[in-house]
Each structure stands twice: as structure tokens, then as C-alpha cells.
Amino acid sequence: MTEPAPVYASGVDHERLTAQLRFILEVDKLKRILRRNLLVDGSRRENDAEHSWHLALTARVFAEYAPAGTDIDRVVELLLIHDIVEIDAGDTFVYDAHASRSQRERECVAADRIYALLPEEQGARLRELWEEFEAAKTPEARFAKAVDRLSPMLANWHTDGGTWVQYGVSKEQVMEKVRIIAEGSEALGSYAAALIEDADRRGYFAG
Amino acid sequence: MTEPAPVYASGVDHERLTAQLRFILEVDKLKRILRRNLLVDGSRRENDAEHSWHLALTARVFAEYAPAGTDIDRVVELLLIHDIVEIDAGDTFVYDAHASRSQRERECVAADRIYALLPEEQGARLRELWEEFEAAKTPEARFAKAVDRLSPMLANWHTDGGTWVQYGVSKEQVMEKVRIIAEGSEALGSYAAALIEDADRRGYFAG
Ligand SMILES: [Ca+2]
Numbered sequence: 001m002t003e004p005a006p007v008y009a010s011g012v013d014h015e016r017l018t019a020q021l022r023f024i025l026e027v028d029k030l031k032r033i034l035r036r037n038l039l040v041d042g043s044r045r046e047n048d049a050e051h052s053w054h055l056a057l058t059a060r061v062f063a064e065y066a067p068a069g070t071d072i073d074r075v076v077e078l079l080l081i082h083d084i085v086e087i088d089a090g091d092t093f094v095y096d097a098h099a100s101r102s103q104r105e106r107e108c109v110a111a112d113r114i115y116a117l118l119p120e121e122q123g124a125r126l127r128e129l130w131e132e133f134e135a136a137k138t139p140e141a142r143f144a145k146a147v148d149r150l151s152p153m154l155a156n157w158h159t160d161g162g163t164w165v166q167y168g169v170s171k172e173q174v175m176e177k178v179r180i181i182a183e184g185s186e187a188l189g190s191y192a193a194a195l196i197e198d199a200d201r202r203g204y205f206a207g
Numbered sequence: 208m209t210e211p212a213p214v215y216a217s218g219v220d221h222e223r224l225t226a227q228l229r230f231i232l233e234v235d236k237l238k239r240i241l242r243r244n245l246l247v248d249g250s251r252r253e254n255d256a257e258h259s260w261h262l263a264l265t266a267r268v269f270a271e272y273a274p275a276g277t278d279i280d281r282v283v284e285l286l287l288i289h290d291i292v293e294i295d296a297g298d299t300f301v302y303d304a305h306a307s308r309s310q311r312e313r314e315c316v317a318a319d320r321i322y323a324l325l326p327e328e329q330g331a332r333l334r335e336l337w338e339e340f341e342a343a344k345t346p347e348a349r350f351a352k353a354v355d356r357l358s359p360m361l362a363n364w365h366t367d368g369g370t371w372v373q374y375g376v377s378k379e380q381v382m383e384k385v386r387i388i389a390e391g392s393e394a395l396g397s398y399a400a401a402l403i404e405d406a407d408r409r410g411y412f413a414g
Contacts, residue, residue: 002248005364005401005405005406007398007401007404009286009394009398009401011397012272017398021361023268024361025247027261028246028247029248029262030257030260031246031253031261031343032246040235042241043239046238048405049257049260050238050257051258053237053256053260053287054256056233056260056263056283056287057234057287057288058229059289061227061325065219073283076263076284077267080260080267091238113247114218130310133232138382141232147309154228154232157212158232186218187216187218188225189333190215190217190218191219191224192218194214194216194217195212197214198213198214
């Protein structure tokens with residue numbers, strides 16, 4: 001862990017600010033966690049930090065496709081923090097059934113460590129947001145999940161099938177993700193379904 | 208420019224969605240725009256997309272240091288889009304006086320092109336947010352600027368002086384940035400000042 005500079009700012013609760021800085025410096029590591037999918041231009045693998053930025057902006061642009069009454073500010077907040085646990089737990093490829101089984105446990109241990117760096121009430125609040133995202137029960141979490149699932153589909157379509165081709169993913173496996181998208185947004189679900197039909201015509205799926 | 212997949216989603220305004228997808232695919236390029244400063248661990252240069260994510264999260268964590276009444280959701284929104292113009296205009300190093308003179312013009316041309324990819328009213332709204340950030344007149348824009356200026360200071364301090372040492376930056380030049388931070392947040396301004404005093408003791412500044 002990176003220790004904040006040993007300096008005192010006048011008029012500021014030093015212990016509190018130091019805890020916040022410790023968290024901010026720690027999450028910088030998310031920039032080094034690589035996902036499977038490539039950037040849209042195919043030049044390299046995407047990292048979790050830039051991915052989170054792209055999702056947050058995408059959620060704003062697609063706000064009108066969320067169910068009426070969805071709080072987009074909270075969707076953005078969920079997306080900003082949703083992958084932080086991967087600093088310790090690593091990125092779990094959505095089509096890796098073996099890794100997915102141990103994922104929840106590994107991610108909880110990571111959340112215990114990383115959110116505890118913050119002042120207690122602040123860490124608890126961010127951790128609750130992460131649990132909300134994971135549970136996918138609120139419209140905000142479902143819409144955030146929809147955007148999160150759509151994003152690698154776009155990247156794959158634009159990189160000649162990307163990870164679908166590379167890892168031999170079947171259309172059936174991808175259709176499970178389309179269902180998750182449709183649960184968060186009818187419009188984005190409809191678009192994802194059309195995109196997958198097109199990808200199928202192009203021969204991007206295994207089996 | 209990357210063209211969205213030629214597919215039609217049922218029940219969705221195709222032209223509108225295609226314009227939004229064009230924008231979302233275009234801004235993926237921000238992941239390839241490199242800044243001068245390194246990651247906190249010193250391993251490589253930071254890109255604009257992951258930088259924007261880190262700032263948005265930092266603004267949330269430091270929300271209590273914004274003036275009372277500051278709308279942190281809008282601060283986050285400003286930070287998510289603040290560097291998009293750099294896709295065309297490139298990153299302008301804050302201590303490069305020559306590049307800074309042509310920066311505003313280059314960035315306006317970029318904003319004209321990139322925000323126009325979106326449906327008109329949506330593009331106009333995001334562009335207005337960018338202008339708000341640039342003008343630094345609202346508490347939200349000032350707090351966003353404060354976080355944006357503090358971030359490379361943290362990275363520099365944690366990488367043995369980073370770009371301050373590499374480009375021979377003077378303490379006087381850095382103190383101008385500390386003033387910008389103090390305009391957005393008294394507490395963060397106070398912390399930045401203490402950090403710079405410490406960096407000075409460590410001999411990180413030129414002159
Ligand atoms: Ca910049």
C-alpha cells in the first residue's frame with residue numbers, strides 16, 4: 001500500500017484526510033488491472049479504470065434508455081466503483097465458469113480490505129454501493145449492469161469478434177448476457193440482441 | 208471515425224441511437240491520449256480516460272471539502288467529459304506556455320467536431336458542461352479544477368518528483384496551480400500547499 005505524504009494541512013482533520021488519500025492512492029492500481037477485451041480500435045487490452053470511465057459516460061449518454069425514475073447519478077456512482085475489488089481479486093472473464101465460482105468470495109475479501117482504508121462511514125457507504133451493484137435488484141444496479149455487459153459486446157463487434165472468437169464463446173453463452181442487458185434496459189436489450197444476430201451472421205460464435 | 212454496427216433495434220429511434228453510439232465509440236480514443244504524469248506506482252504514463260475516472264472518484268471521496276451547496280453529481284459529470292477534446296487537441300502540459308496559448312482554439316475545434324456526433328440537444332448539453340468546466344466560474348467547475356490540479360501533484364510526489372523533476376518545473380510555477388486548487392477547495396488548497404512545501408524540501412523543484 002502507498003502511504004500518503006507525511007504532511008499536515010492546516011484546518012483539516014489529518015487522520016480523516018490521510019485515510020481518504022490512502023484509498024485514492026490505492027485505487028490507482030485499477031489502472032493496471034487488464035480486462036480480456038480490447039479497445040474499440042483493437043490496439044491493446046482495456047484496463048478496469050478506463051473501462052469504468054467509459055461505462056459512466058455511456059450510462060449518461062444512454063440515460064433515456066433506463067426505466068423512468070432511474071437515478072442516473074447513482075448509476076454513475078455504481079459504475080465508478082463497481083470494479084475496485086478487482087485490484088485484489090483480478091478480472092474474472094464472464095465466460096470462465098470455474099473462476100466465476102470463487103469470484104464472489106475473492107471479491108468480498110477484497111472489498112473488506114479496500115473499503116476499510118476509508119473513514120468508517122464513508123467506506124461502509126461505498127461498500128454498500130458495490131453490494132447494490134452486485135445484487136442487481138434496484139433499477140440503478142440493473143441499468144449499470146446492462147451498460148457493463150453491452151460495452152464488451154461493442155468492443156468485440158468492432159474487433160472482428162474479439163474475445164468471442166479468441167475464447168470460442170457460443171451464441172448461447174452470449175444470449176445470457178443479452179438477457180441481463182434487457183433486464184436493465186428494454187432498448188439496450190433490443191440493440192444487444194440485434195448486434196448478436198449480426199455477429200452470428202458474421203460467424204463470430206463457436207459451435 | 209468508427210461506424211456503429213449496421214443493425215436495427217426494434218422499438219428504438221435508429222438515427223438517434225446510432226448518433227449516440229458514434230459518440231461512445233469515438234470517445235474510446237481518450238484511452239490512447241497520454242498525459243505527462245506517471246501512475247502513482249511510476250510504471251507508465253497515465254492516459255486521459257483512466258485519469259478522468261480517478262478524478263471522478265476522488266471528487267466523490269473529497270466531496271466534504273467542496274464549498275457547502277456544491278452539487279457533486281455535476282462535478283462528477285464535468286470530470287467525466289473535461290478531457291474529451293484532447294482526442295483531437297492532445298494533452299497540453301500545464302507548464303508548456305507555448306502550447307497553452309493555442310490550446311483554447313484547438314480545443315474549441317475539437318469540441319465542435321466531437322460533441323456534434325451526438326443528437327443535437329444532447330451534444331449541446333455536454334458541450335455546455337465542458338464550457339462550464341473551462342470557465343471555472345461555478346463552485347462545481349472550480350472544485351472539479353481543484354481535483355484535476357491536485358491529482359498530478361500526488362502522482363509527482365509519489366514518483367520522486369515526476370514531471371516536476373523531468374521538465375525542470377519551478378516552485379513558483381507549481382504555486383500557481385496551488386492557487387487554483389485553493390479557489391475550488393480551501394481544505395485541498397491547504398493540503399496542496401503543505402505537499403508542495405514538502406516536495407520543495409525534497410529538492411523536486413528547479414531554480
Ligand atoms: Ca487535461
